[in-house]
Amino acid sequence: MFTGIIEEIGQVTSLQTTSNGKRLTVTCQRVLEGTQLGDSIAVNGVCITVVTLTPTSFQGDVMEVTLRKSNLKNLQVGSKVHLERALNLQTRLGGHMVSGHIDTVIQVSRIQDRQGQFYMTLLIPPGYRKYMIPQGSICLDGVSLTIADLTESHVTVSLIPESKKRTNFTHLRVGDFINLECDLIGKYVENMVKDQEGNSLADYIKYGF
Structure with a gap:
């Protein structure tokens, strides 16, 4: 982990x-x-x-x-x-629990630098929006980030100057693909609440069951 x-x-x-x-x-x-x-x-x-x-x-x-x-x-x-x-039991958990098992790649659609704060917007691949929540955690190229804005099709994250300095994200360009690992807890919860017919938690929320 x-x-x-x-x-x-x-x-x-x-x-x-x-x-x-x-x-x-x-x-x-x-x-x-x-x-x-x-x-x-x-x-x-x-x-x-x-x-x-x-x-x-x-x-x-x-x-x-x-x-x-x-x-x-x-x-x-x-x-x-x-x-x-990999973390050990004495490590401070400064980010969130990350497995290192990539779900897919996600494409950069917009990059902004607002008064020294770096914003990156990405196009959410089909099927992965359900694992994201506002102010939730997301892992991009191994970096734990908090979701700053979320729509049905796009997710935006921001990096403070210190995080920007310690990563390669300043070299990214619109159209680049980076690794996405969605929140591990959300995936476990979805798996546990699936019923015998294969309905997921997202289905129950969507249809109000």
């Missing part, structure tokens, strides 16, 4: 095609402290298992299914990525 608080921005230095996906090498510094083989590191919000380790880098395998669902398929040598180590 992760909290969505980015610890470091790393750089991809190698991408190797494997029989079932890709092996990536990321150079970094802070997230290597205390890291051991088999540990998990979130790369742009995707949980990656460390398979090799050096004093300046780690390697991890990305399966084909993960490549299809995430923007890791677009990485190139030189790409900058958000990094976060």
Whole structure:
């Protein structure tokens, strides 16, 4: 599990095609402290298992299914990525509970800089609006953010200057796709309230059952 608080921005230095996906090498510094083989590191919000380790880098395998669902398929040598180590029981939960299992990618539709505050509006993919609520939590490229505005088709988040400085979001352009992980609790609640006919919580709310 992760909290969505980015610890470091790393750089991809190698991408190797494997029989079932890709092996990536990321150079970094802070997230290597205390890291051991088999540990998990979130790369742009995707949980990656460390398979090799050096004093300046780690390697991890990305399966084909993960490549299809995430923007890791677009990485190139030189790409900058958000990094976060898995939390431990002594960690302050500064963001929210993040699994590192990406739901899908979401497209940037508008970027604004209002008096030093960075706003980003994204087009909600079909089927994912039900997991979002006003002032709720959302994870974008591994970053825990609060929903600032929400319509049926778009979600807007804002970053304070400190968060903006610690992420890659200033390099985003309209049309870019970033990783989306919806709130984990909402997905569990939906699954638990499904009845035998397959109706979901959203169906009950919609039809007033």
